[in-house]
Amino acid sequence: MMEALNAGLALLLLALAVWTIVARDAFAAVAGFIAYGLLLTLAWVQLSGVDVALTEAAIGGGLTGALLIGAVGRLRDTEATARVERPKALTRALAALVAGAVTVALALCVLTLPDPAPTLAPDVAANIAATGVGNPITAVLLAFRAMDTLLEAIVLVFALIGVWSLAPDRAWGGRPGVRHVADPNGILAYIARVLPPIGIIVGMYIFWAGADHPGGKFQGATILAAMWLLVMMAGLTDAPPISRAWLRIGLVAGPLVFIAIGLAGAVTAGAFLAYPDGYAKPLIIVIELALMPTLALILALLLVGAPQRTIQR
Amino acid sequence: MSVALNVLTVVAVVAGAFFFLAGTVGLLRFPDTLTRLHALTKADNLGLGLVVLGLLPHVGSVLAGIKLVAIWLLVLLSGAVASQLIARATRQRDPDA
Numbered sequence: 001m002m003e004a005l006n007a008g009l010a011l012l013l014l015a016l017a018v019w020t021i022v023a024r025d026a027f028a029a030v031a032g033f034i035a036y037g038l039l040l041t042l043a044w045v046q047l048s049g050v051d052v053a054l055t056e057a058a059i060g061g062g063l064t065g066a067l068l069i070g071a072v073g074r075l076r077d078t079e080a081t082a083r084v085e086r087p088k089a090l091t092r093a094l095a096a097l098v099a100g101a102v103t104v105a106l107a108l109c110v111l112t113l114p115d116p117a118p119t120l121a122p123d124v125a126a127n128i129a130a131t132g133v134g135n136p137i138t139a140v141l142l143a144f145r146a147m148d149t150l151l152e153a154i155v156l157v158f159a160l161i162g163v164w165s166l167a168p169d170r171a172w173g174g175r176p177g178v179r180h181v182a183d184p185n186g187i188l189a190y191i192a193r194v195l196p197p198i199g200i201i202v203g204m205y206i207f208w209a210g211a212d213h214p215g216g217k218f219q220g221a222t223i224l225a226a227m228w229l230l231v232m233m234a235g236l237t238d239a240p241p242i243s244r245a246w247l248r249i250g251l252v253a254g255p256l257v258f259i260a261i262g263l264a265g266a267v268t269a270g271a272f273l274a275y276p277d278g279y280a281k282p283l284i285i286v287i288e289l290a291l292m293p294t295l296a297l298i299l300a301l302l303l304v305g306a307p308q309r310t311i312q313r
Numbered sequence: 314m315s316v317a318l319n320v321l322t323v324v325a326v327v328a329g330a331f332f333f334l335a336g337t338v339g340l341l342r343f344p345d346t347l348t349r350l351h352a353l354t355k356a357d358n359l360g361l362g363l364v365v366l367g368l369l370p371h372v373g374s375v376l377a378g379i380k381l382v383a384i385w386l387l388v389l390l391s392g393a394v395a396s397q398l399i400a401r402a403t404r405q406r407d408p409d410a
Contacts, residue, residue, distance in 0.1 A: 187394050187397045187398065187401075188394070188398060190394075191390070191391070191394040194390070195390070195391075198387070
C-alpha cells in the first residue's frame, strides 16, 4: 500500500518536473514549479525529513514560487517576442545533450553510493547531549556545522544587496517595490488585519519548537516575512526606505551577533564558533533570536525587490 | 465505543476524500473560472473539514486536536479570501463572466 503511494508520488514528481520544463507559457511553468515544491514536501515527509519538508514548503515552494510569479509579471511584456524566437536546431540539440549528460552523471553518482551510505548520524546522536538541544537538525545547524549556517545568513545579505543594486540612481535610498493600493474595506485588507496576529504566533512557535522538534528560525522567519508582505500588499503599510538606519542595522545584526559569539568562542572555548561547556543551549538561542528578525527582513525585502520609485528631494 | 469511533473515522475520511475527488473533477471539467472556484471550495471546506473530523478521535492529546481544527479554520479563511480575490480579478478582466 505504502509502496504504491510512494511510487505514485515519485511518478507525479517526475511528470511535474517535465511539465515545468516543457511548458512554453512562463506562468504555467511557475504554477507547475510551485505544485512540484508542494509534492516534494510530501516526499520529504515520507522520507521522515520533516525539517527539510518544512523548509521546502516555506522556501522552495512558497518563497521561491512567489519570487517567480513576480518575475513572470515583469517578463509579460517580452514574453510574446521571446516565444517567437526559437533557438536553432543545433543549439537545442547541444542543450539537450548537456542536460542529459548532467542527469546521467547525477544518476550514476546516486546509484554508486555505498550502501549503507557514509553517515555522521551516530556521532551526532552520541554528542547531541553536549549541545543541550533535542532536535539533531538544530544541533548540526547551530553547533556541529555552525559555520555553514553563518555563511548561509551572510549569503542572504549579499543576495539582498544584489537585488538593491538593480535600483536606478534616481531611486536609490528610496522605498523598494511599488506602492500597493487596495480597497481599505476590501477582503485583502481584512485578511491583512486578521491573519498577522495568528501568523506571528505560529512563526514564533515554529522557531521555539525548533530546539526539540522540527522547525527553526528559517521556517519561522519565512512566516513572519509572509505576514509583513501581506500587510504591505494590502496597502496598510509601505516598505521602508532602504536608507533607513534601523533597517540596515537589522539586516546585519543577526550575522554580527553570530560572528561575535563565534569570536568569543575562539577565546573561551579554543575554536571559532565553539561554545564553552554548559553554555551551548543559551548561546544557540541567542544566535537564533538574533538571526530570525534579520532573516525575516531579508526574505520579505527580497520579494519586494529593488527601489524603483523616484524620490522627491 | 472504539468500534463506533473507527466507523466514524472511516465514514468521515471517505466522505472527505469524495468531496476532494468531486472538487478536482469540477476543477477539471467546469467551463469558467467562477464555477471552477465553486467546485474548489467544496474540496477545501467540506473535504478537509470531514477529514479533520474523522482524524479527531485518533489524535493523542487535546492540544493536537485543537491544532487540527485550527488548521482547518485557517484553510477556510485563506480559501475564502483567495477565491474572493481570484473572482474579483476575473470580473475586472471580463465583466460579463
